[in-house]
Amino acid sequence: MQTRESLQQQFETRCRALGLAVTHQRTVIYGELIATGEHPTPEAVYERVKAQIPAISLGTVYKNVKTFLDAGLLKEVSLHHGTLRLDANTEPHHHMVCTRCRRIFDIPETEFGPVHLKNLPESGFQIDRFSIEVVGVCGACAAARPESSGPGASAADNKRVL
Amino acid sequence: MQTRESLQQQFETRCRALGLAVTHQRTVIYGELIATGEHPTPEAVYERVKAQIPAISLGTVYKNVKTFLDAGLLKEVSLHHGTLRLDANTEPHHHMVCTRCRRIFDIPETEFGPVHLKNLPESGFQIDRFSIEVVGVCGACAAARPESSGPGASAADNKRVL
């Protein structure tokens, strides 16, 4: 398990490896992101960072968040951020999502074995259901571009192909 | 398993039960949604419906999609539609999401037993990983409003409380 301190220390090294300038703004933005256990919005990050750098621009936060995502320093919580996707399937089911074209396929609940959760970190949380997402590359996209060479290519996959 | 025909037949009945007028626009919008196995965006629905009702307004599609969501005729594919949520946790982990306040909590991967998928409906899909989401109500929200009485209350839970 990575500590906040070690992540913060690695930040400069990782930036240099990526050819990114280590600016004060970037350091503070990243610091806030690893300091919080929450999963904030860019706007929320902006508010926190502004306490330390009052002159920072919201655009700078967005630009750097995007840079960090592309670099793999950050991840999006969900592949489905962005425009609303509708589901008229009333049967219980799960989804399979292509990281390239963002197409969504249904998987009936019966295709999965039971989910075992050992113990719940957050006390008092009332579980309604488990939602499983199979993340990967669909047949069509795999055929179009067979091999995304190495882990570095994953960032480009955040963009839509189809 | 509900057939498209039965769903389309139920549409009028369900609308009347909900006090919603059965308009041509609504019938076509809903029809397109159950006709497609995809999970379209409102914009995509608009394009499809426009082929049948050229004068329809995009606003009407949005309004009715919202009405259908509130009524439970449709669901959103993801709770994370809307603004971007960032994740600086580089360890493999899953998420627990509160349907009321939309707060997101981390669950280490080790808290779950292995996921068993019997067979993949979409041939050629290359699985990268499974992402499990524990959906429910967090302790704080449950304490604030203990019982969301009956299934009808679930629609209101789509809105943010915190």
Next chain:
DNA sequence: TATTAAACGATAATTATTATCGTTCGTCAA
């Protein structure tokens, strides 16, 4: 320390979505 490209702040533009408002149409009682 001087050069230079990258990053910054300010702000305009774009995209997704919601709200407004006058007109039309589905519902239901007569």
Next chain:
DNA sequence: TTGACGAACGATAATAATTATCGTTTAATA
């Protein structure tokens, strides 16, 4: 069946989230 009325419609303005532009500043490095 018709007529009244409120709900839904289409057009369009407004808002929110995000991205792009552009002139200025700053980090990297020679």
